[in-house]
Amino acid sequence: MLFASIFVPSFPLQALFAAKPELRTEAIALIEGKPPLLKVMAANKKASKAGVEIGLMKAQAEMAGVHVILRSPEVEQFAHASLLACAQNFSPRVQDKAAHLVVVDIEGLRSLFGSPEQIASKIRASLLQERLRVNVAVATNPDTATIAARGCRGVTIVTDAKQIGSLPLALLDPSSAVLETMNLWGITTLGELAALSASSLSQRLGQEGVLLQKLARGQQVNPFVADGKELEFADRTEFEYSIDLLDPLSFVVSSLLERICANLEEHSLSTNRVDYELALDPPRVTGDELADEQLFHRRTLKLPNPTTDRKLLLRLVQLDLQSHPPTAPVMSVSIRVQAVRPRHMQQGLFAPQSPDPDKLELTVARLTNLVGEDQVGSPELVDSHRPRAFVMAKFEPAAVSDSKSPSLTRSPKVALRLFEPAKKASIRVRSDVPLQLSFDGKRGEVINHSPPWLSSGEWWTETEWNRKEWDVQLQFADGAIADYRIFIDLYTNQCFLEGSYD
């Protein structure tokens, strides 16, 4: 394993100079604390030459004629964000150890960025563009790399632990008691500490001494734990005036999606789920509290195939907005996408044709917009004796397994053509025998009929049914003969035509 440690010396000052480069030529003293106890916490060389030391009071520093500036956490946060972003540009495995210290796993980056020395130089050059002068050290473990980065200027490649032997002991951050003891022994460098006997050191200084010696010998003590923060791909915009038309809203959504898709592509990711939220501006009456649904319009779009196609996503959002328009003008738009790895598929030469997943998603969205929400999909049979026991499921042919299951029977079966909704009819029945049926202004005599079929169920739900069914053959006045399935709803005693036999 190879790790690069990036260390920013004099971080508060460098952060200030990165934000305000014009101050670099002046004598600067940074102060911190609560007024009136403001003390100098950092000073540049010019200020030091003027006699400013760390710990001086603000008034004393001002008397020395240097420019006194209050330490700004915002400026340091910005510099830290630049440091992290730069590190993440080189490797996704980054450990954020402190505001001024970041460790990067650079194993396997040779083909992308070159040798470890080249990688370290590129990292340093990249941060110089952000006006941060950093030390970069590369070693086989993160602890050694960090010690080297803190102790050596510029780029350092540690191939042997002896390279850090000349560095001062203070870089290991020992406790003051241990440091004092070491000084009494005359041990001031890592090399001298590494040369001591481990057992003797353990007897005199305990575990802290052993750990310090391991570090001095170039061994790893602290594990490398890459930041596990999930990347977030979201964007948001607010309007000064609410928008109540789809076209301007689409324009805004387009720009948001463009940024999100570019971000996804930068990380070699794509998305299969888009959540968008519109903050609404409904008419209000003072004192009334509005429900969450009245204030926000939240929708989720799911795609079977991950994509970063902005135009496709925009069209899907537009179609969704057309079929589910918000109930009030829109005050803000926020979009969040779920990042997934792109799916690469190799189609077989002799594979049966199937719709392109992206085109299909768009087509289904258009069809939904045309005919309605539950009117498009793939019928799915429900395990029930209820008539018309099926639901409309999402059409996802890609999710169907390729295993061919030949149908149980090859001979075609008589199909029923349903009447939607079932047609009302008047019926003449004698002793459970249908004799005559009238519907749609026509009257037919029953010339053949099946025995009645009683069916009921789900009395514990609102969809309960209780009916008596027949298959009948009707002969109409014009001589036409047709077969129908009819039923009487036993709750209302109304006769209906379920469908005709095809």
Added chain:
Amino acid sequence: MREVTEQGECCALVDAGNAFDPLSAAANGVNLKRLLWVKCAAPHPKLTPVDKALNAADMIISAGGFGVVVLDLGDIGPHLARKIPLASWYRFRRAVESTSTALVVLEQQPFAKSCASLVITLQTSSSEWAPTLCQPQNPKLLTGSNFAAVVTRSRMATSQRKPPGQATTAFRVATSWAG
């Protein structure tokens, strides 16, 4: 639809009258997961079921990749189906003729006229009712139907010779409970 879905292809059914019965289709061996069903009969403030069905068929054919697209206008009366402009049928023909997609239109009369490559007229010649043992009403059980299929127009003949005027065939379809 069974043949197409069995081969792993997808098919689409644009149903102008919501007449499709998934249970019958499943009994006939259609893989419903490979079927895109578009129901067009729900009321719409501006569009009629026929308008919706034509638009939906247009979208599906344009998307491509379907083995069969079935446009079911069987419940649409001739007075409405006749109003479909011939240009629509020509557009459909142009859209599918260079692809491997078959567009099948179910209708009461052949309204696609010269745009259709093949016109088959299907007629129920008789249905079969078997007696049961129930007395005294003497009910019967529907066991099957006999159909006659007549090729009334075909532009699919490969030879230069003029095809015979009419090709007729008859077949029987049993009910699922009759086996």
